[in-house]
Amino acid sequence: MTSGGNRDTTKLLMERSVPGRVGAALPGSDVPTQSLPDPSLLRTELDLPEVSEPEVVQYFTALSQRNFSIDTHFYPLGSCTMKYNPKINDEVSFLPGFAGIHPLQPPETAQGALELLFRLQGFLGEITGMPGVGLSTLAGAHGELAGMLMMRAYHQARGDTHRHKVLIPDSAHGTNPASAAMAGFDVVTVVSDDQGNVDLKALRELAGEDLAGVMITLPSTLGLFDTGIVEVCQIIHEAGGLVYGDGANMNALLGRVKLGDLGFDVIHLNLHKTFSTPHGGGGPGSGPVCVANSLLPHLPAPVITRSGGEDSPIYGFSTPKQTIGKLSGFHGNFGVLVRAFTYILSFGAEGMSAISGNAVLNANYLMEALKDTYYLPYDRRCMHEAVFSANWQKARGASGLEIVKRLLDYGFHAPTLYFPMIVPEALMIEPTESETRETLDAFIQALKDIDREVTEDPELVRGAPYTTPVSRLDEATAARQPDLRWRATA
């Protein structure tokens, strides 16, 4: 049911504006009046809304109710690891001793924060098997950029300036080639074999003297553990290249294997995926980079150091010798790092493999239950996610897009659609460890019901969704005639 009045979301803030209204009470000045600057420097117009506090609360609350979220819906979005976000993590991040500290205040007045960051570097290094960790990168793609700049710095420091080529599997996230390009590399695509692994023969042919490295996602975006991964690393290393690991799918591997042991030289983690920090409708994220010894001198600045004895440690900042530089304004998304630290403390060593174990168990349970209904292009044990194709349904009259829109009517968020690109009509399902068997069974039943609907009433599926605040939107017009802001004349 749609709310009326202030709670009706059809009116935008500027359309609610009534002259004289203010939504926050502010004090007057308690200092003698100071002279203002030349009036030509001052603005006369400021087009901001004028609304009261209750109106702001009612409007934004009503907007929130037009979202699906983990707290309200099962969110089996492949490659996004939409697990439950423990509330304690948010609560501690808001403590005044964390939320209320200035990034430039003297380190001796922020020893608790620095200790937390130092220990988090250690935790992430231990989990990944990498000796160096930098926490200042603000999202996964930001970590990728740092990693690829480190790869560039490594080759340049060795006088190896002709290595301009980076190999990226055809199943990779779009951020991988975009990050490699921002780091100045030429991107060459490597194909996958019929098992979903990197095609080793193709890799060998491409690994020449111009090779800077490879970017690999493990498990791959097909949700599969590349059984040739050790050989991939060997081939790249023998050609003088480095191996970059995209940690988007680390939820499958927590406590099960350390990427450093397998031969990875640099990886990034997505704390907003694997380590449960809330995604916030598109961020904030945090994308720490973890590196092997060879890349330690190139880590982005700053890194957190400890000096003094065990009994009286002193924490501080340092800049690695041949750093790629500073990639963000301060020291990273601290509030996110606090949440991830809290998560790791809660789960501990034993908890890490329980997370990956249950995530992989849930994904395999879904895969097994659905593989007779939806085409499974790679019929082998999956890791934390399962990639199906809606090819069978498409032949009967409803595409993958239409099926996932229909799922919204069943009260489930859509799986990731049409990715990875190498699977036609891909439906990528990642249940995570935090869902119960009851939820998984209900989801399985919904997908089976929709499959039946495709046969019995394909029109019904093609017209979905029906129960969401809006139905299918006209994206073509949105792109052709972009309306990106409210205007008085509109």
Add this chain to the structure above:
Amino acid sequence: MLANLGVNTIDELFADIPDEFRNPSLALPSPMSELEVQQQLSSLASKNRALGSGPSFLGAGSYNHFIPAIVKALMTRGEFLTAYTPYQAEASQGTLQVIYEFQTLISNLYGMEVANAGMYDGATSLAEGVLMACRVTRRSHVAVADTLSPYYRQVIEAYCQAQSIELHTVSTGQAPSLDQETACLVVQYPNFYGYIEDMAGLTEAAHSQGTLLVVSADPMAMGMFQPPGHYGADIVTGEGQPLGIPASFGGPYVGLFATKQEYIRQMPSRLSGRTVDNQGRTGYVLTLQTREQHIRRERATSNICTNEALYALASSIYLAALGKQGLRQVAELCYQKAHYAAGRIAQLPGYSLPFQGTFFQEFVVSCPTSPSDINRRLLDQNILSGLNISEAFSNLPPLERGTTEGSSPHSAESTNAMLLCVTEMNSRQEIDALVEALSEFGS
């Protein structure tokens, strides 16, 4: 569940991992209960001095402003907090409409035609603005004002290191030497030292060479001062932190990014567009996605994917709550209090303000002794003083000139330079206490 899969243990599901690497030992602490975690984190938090625990006069890119209670109350609603990026528009109308509101608010604040859904922070937003200016102009020289934050300058350098872009430092007091190779002129407004640059002159100098003006502007100053759009700026970026986001040791914040309509296809990051559904109802979608990495891959305008949507929401709530009058009132409070403080400090023996010109809420003070000594002793009185800018940047390229009209912070006179910030959070009593404490160092 295991039986359904034909296995006896969860471990068997991981058989694809080579035996010799599977199930390594993991040196992490044992699991903790929520109570223990809460105690441990509270203990760590208590070792930090919080801004609210005493007078604080530190700015330099992160500011102590009042945050109305509704900001946190609304942004921590699970429906916002635990939603994903709004790719499924029908299931994400709340987030998409918030982004559209944010784009409107930021466009209006900066006097620009369009704004995006936000970047990581102010520094990266500016660096992406530089990269965009190079794409738009197909030029590769970048002129950077010496009054730009040294932290931002470093981030621009890091972003440009692999792009065959040449950075030049310009002294903004003089006519900047720009030419037909210069993609953009980068200025901060107010500048790092708190002062207002000659925006009209800089814009004219840039445009006469076909050079874009790229500005990093403090959104709070926009409550009072002419917006960059008024002067004809081409790309305006900024740190959104002053708009309802806690200092939080440097993040998460949100980068603001606005430009002219004609450049939207070169913009980085997400955009929410208004459209209609198949029943004619208004709705919102992510649009112009062919700019972005998930479609365009290595030819995308940027690699950015996850941004800071939650803090774009926080800023939107903040701007909605303060509105037209409230933002002006906060900006004027900052201005009034900062000028009161600067006036009093300038009268102290041994202290002076090395720069003339108009400043907003930050200003440089030349001190009678080392600011690090002063800061240490003020901290003993629980006063968090300003940033020591005489020592902190010794590793950076020299900043030849300080501001449009003043002398250099690196001149002999001002090697004991401190950057102070006064906001609406500082009561007169606190300011007087600062002045009193500083007076003890005067000769």
